[in-house]
Amino acid sequence: MEYLWIIPFSPLIAFIIIGLFGYKFLKEPLSGIIAVIAVAISAVVSIIGFIKVATTGEYYNLKLFTWMPIGDYEISVSILWDPLSALMTCVVTVISTFIFIFATGYMKNEPSYPRFFAYLSLFVFMMLMLTLSDNLVQLFFGWEGVGLASYLLIGFYHHKKSAADAAFESFIVNRVGDWLFLTGLILAFVTFETLDYIDIFNKIPEAEYWVITAIALLLFGGAVGKSAQLGLHIWLPNAMEGPTPVSALIHAATMVAAGVYMVSRLMPVFAASDIALDVVLFVGTASAFIAATMGLVQNDIKRIIAYSTMSQLGYMFAAEGLGLFGEGMFHLASHAVFKALLFLAAGSVLIGIHHILNVQQMGQLRKYMPITAITFLIGALALSGIPPFAGFFSKDPIIEGAYEISKFAWFFLWLGALLTAFYIFRLYFLAFENGDRLDPHVKEHVHESPPTMTIPLIVLASGAVILGFFKEFFGNFLKPSLEPSQMSFLSEEAKRIVEEGLSRADHVHIAEDAFHFLVHSLTSPIGILALFTALIGIFGAWVIYQLKKIDAREIAKTFRPLYLLFYNRWYFDFIYYAAFVYGYYKFSKILWFIGDKIIIDGIVDGSAKASLATGSGLRLFQSGRIGAYVTQMAIGILIFLGIFLLFV
Amino acid sequence: MVPYEYYVALSGLLMVLGLIGVAVRRNIIALLLSTELMLNAVNIAFVAFDMKLADVSGQVFVFFILTIAAAEAAVGLGLIMAIYRLRKDVDTETLTELKN
Numbered sequence A: 001m002e003y004l005w006i007i008p009f010s011p012l013i014a015f016i017i018i019g020l021f022g023y024k025f026l027k028e029p030l031s032g033i034i035a036v037i038a039v040a041i042s043a044v045v046s047i048i049g050f051i052k053v054a055t056t057g058e059y060y061n062l063k064l065f066t067w068m069p070i071g072d073y074e075i076s077v078s079i080l081w082d083p084l085s086a087l088m089t090c091v092v093t094v095i096s097t098f099i100f101i102f103a104t105g106y107m108k109n110e111p112s113y114p115r116f117f118a119y120l121s122l123f124v125f126m127m128l129m130l131t132l133s134d135n136l137v138q139l140f141f142g143w144e145g146v147g148l149a150s151y152l153l154i155g156f157y158h159h160k161k162s163a164a165d166a167a168f169e170s171f172i173v174n175r176v177g178d179w180l181f182l183t184g185l186i187l188a189f190v191t192f193e194t195l196d197y198i199d200i201f202n203k204i205p206e207a208e209y210w211v212i213t214a215i216a217l218l219l220f221g222g223a224v225g226k227s228a229q230l231g232l233h234i235w236l237p238n239a240m241e242g243p244t245p246v247s248a249l250i251h252a253a254t255m256v257a258a259g260v261y262m263v264s265r266l267m268p269v270f271a272a273s274d275i276a277l278d279v280v281l282f283v284g285t286a287s288a289f290i291a292a293t294m295g296l297v298q299n300d301i302k303r304i305i306a307y308s309t310m311s312q313l314g315y316m317f318a319a320e321g322l323g324l325f326g327e328g329m330f331h332l333a334s335h336a337v338f339k340a341l342l343f344l345a346a347g348s349v350l351i352g353i354h355h356i357l358n359v360q361q362m363g364q365l366r367k368y369m370p371i372t373a374i375t376f377l378i379g380a381l382a383l384s385g386i387p388p389f390a391g392f393f394s395k396d397p398i399i400e401g402a403y404e405i406s407k408f409a410w411f412f413l414w415l416g417a418l419l420t421a422f423y424i425f426r427l428y429f430l431a432f433e434n435g436d437r438l439d440p441h442v443k444e445h446v447h448e449s450p451p452t453m454t455i456p457l458i459v460l461a462s463g464a465v466i467l468g469f470f471k472e473f474f475g476n477f478l479k480p481s482l483e484p485s486q487m488s489f490l491s492e493e494a495k496r497i498v499e500e501g502l503s504r505a506d507h508v509h510i511a512e513d514a515f516h517f518l519v520h521s522l523t524s525p526i527g528i529l530a531l532f533t534a535l536i537g538i539f540g541a542w543v544i545y546q547l548k549k550i551d552a553r554e555i556a557k558t559f560r561p562l563y564l565l566f567y568n569r570w571y572f573d574f575i576y577y578a579a580f581v582y583g584y585y586k587f588s589k590i591l592w593f594i595g596d597k598i599i600i601d602g603i604v605d606g607s608a609k610a611s612l613a614t615g616s617g618l619r620l621f622q623s624g625r626i627g628a629y630v631t632q633m634a635i636g637i638l639i640f641l642g643i644f645l646l647f648v
Numbered sequence B: 001m002v003p004y005e006y007y008v009a010l011s012g013l014l015m016v017l018g019l020i021g022v023a024v025r026r027n028i029i030a031l032l033l034s035t036e037l038m039l040n041a042v043n044i045a046f047v048a049f050d051m052k053l054a055d056v057s058g059q060v061f062v063f064f065i066l067t068i069a070a071a072e073a074a075v076g077l078g079l080i081m082a083i084y085r086l087r088k089d090v091d092t093e094t095l096t097e098l099k100n
Helices: A002-056 A083-106 A113-132 A136-157 A161-192 A197-206 A209-226 A235-241 A244-253 A255-265 A267-271 A274-296 A301-321 A325-352 A370-384 A390-405 A407-432 A451-482 A492-505 A514-523 A525-547 A552-558 A560-567 A569-621 A626-647 B004-024 B028-053 B057-087
Strands: A060-070 A073-081
Touching (some): A002 A083, A002 A113, A073 A083, A073 A113, A083 A113, A083 A451, A113 A255, A136 A161, A136 A255, A161 A197, A197 A267, A209 A267, A244 A255, A244 A301, A267 A274, A267 A492, A274 A301, A274 A407, A274 A560, A301 A390, A301 A407, A325 A370, A325 A390, A325 A451, A370 A525, A390 A407, A390 A492, A390 A525, A407 A525, A525 A552, A626 B004, B004 B028
Antiparallel strands (some): A060 A073
């Protein structure tokens, strides 16, 4: 398994080559091609590794080199290759490959073309460091690295003020989460005296309950920031200022899912504390529902999908909080496929109509861009959870599992599913069907995108169709990483604790086989209800936005308070602006006045003034008369001699 | 044999005379003379303590001090000549360029 080191370092090499020679020698097509080749190599190697681990079901822990020793503990750069990391790595590299290919078409004629691919390659390297890590420090390194890449790529059009502001916002909001994560990491080191996952898991029985709870909650704080969950979510919609391939790769498929992956990776720590699991469940459910309501009324095509991402990440966290880690990871994988597809289709639309973001100014695009429209429709159906598509097999188990475990969580997740189907089809009908609102000037130029863009769309769309049928395969594949009885690296005692923690999901029986699950959903009341909800959402969007039987404005008027609440994103942005931006501004002013003006300026100016005053005082002694100097000197000598004689 | 305290007293007396000379005289040449007087007071003190402690290093010091005093006198006189050529005056009361 030594060859696994190629996976992270191939994009790194691409980053270095493009970063050094991109503008001078490689220029437009070549730097993109190098990036695509590098990430494709990673994808191929990770698929080989995936097949290997799927056939043997073992785990491999490769220590590449020692990064830094801390006392007896050595932090190493290493690769932990087990089903969980293999799945995540494959998702990252394969999705990246298609998005990179798409980006070579999307970024055509962009002056900063090499810079874009350098940043993207850096992102993939950091993301792979995160997923392949076997210890918390390397995870944190990748965690910060993807944050940096995200910052650079959101602010890619840095001459635009809104993009620069959005990049800052995402960086600063993520700092809050990362600070919590780092605190959790330090607490884990103090408690367990090691940062390797496997050692931590085996030391769980020795630690106290509340310490584990604190570690889990602090680490989850980092996940809340990175995965844009309720509380630290405000950066994600604004992050759509970046180029669309970035939104698809970083802010939909991979980086934002890092939080979900981290919770799964540290599953034993979370499972050892039911408070932590409850918090994960609550935050996930709240985000899933609230983000869906926000998505209902937005008009920016990318922001609608961004809220949808936040909502779907909420479903994944909810699944983990329910103890259904396998289902959460499967939803992560299928979501990565269909959400990347939705974003890329949106990107294809934006290229076609010259970057008009407002869905109210689109319409009938299906006539001009049939491939984009059909692939978007497939993505939308998958997101809504309509049977043969991937979303149905990954999202409905979460909702059905929630019904068995917590009715409260189930209610909001179920309601969220209704809203999800509604807002994504609202977007579909407004953009691709419905009336003719396109600017006639734009209409002349609308065209289907080139094959570099449509081929990734078609591939991802086929993925969104067939991935769901591999439900059983993925479930079984992940068991050596997420099923305590099959986790070979856990000690018996640790296994017992983890099993106890996951016992909340013991009575849930979700059919593993995709076909059985489909039959079960179509026969059990709760499955039929979930399916009907999605269909009602689609039907509602069809009636309102396609047939126009009901005027959307009338609904907005009738439910004006709710509309305003959703439209203003539950006032989170306003509250944060008032409390943090404005509050920080005021606080800085106070500090500026007291700290800077009075204390620091006082010290600096004071010392200058003091030496000036002593100087002008002592100047008087400088008479220029030798006699006076000699007298002063003699007096001084006498005084010192007197002191010497008297006291020594 | 004269007791060494006498020599020390003489040394102190010469030192004070030299000091007063430097402090009160206005002619630079007189100042230079007074400085030489102080140097020689130190020389006497060296020799006196040397005698008391039965050591020769004090006398070695005296040789060095005499040599340096000679050199210093030469330099000092040279400077005085330069000042005199510049100002036609060697009175310290008027030599106050470094005042304040």
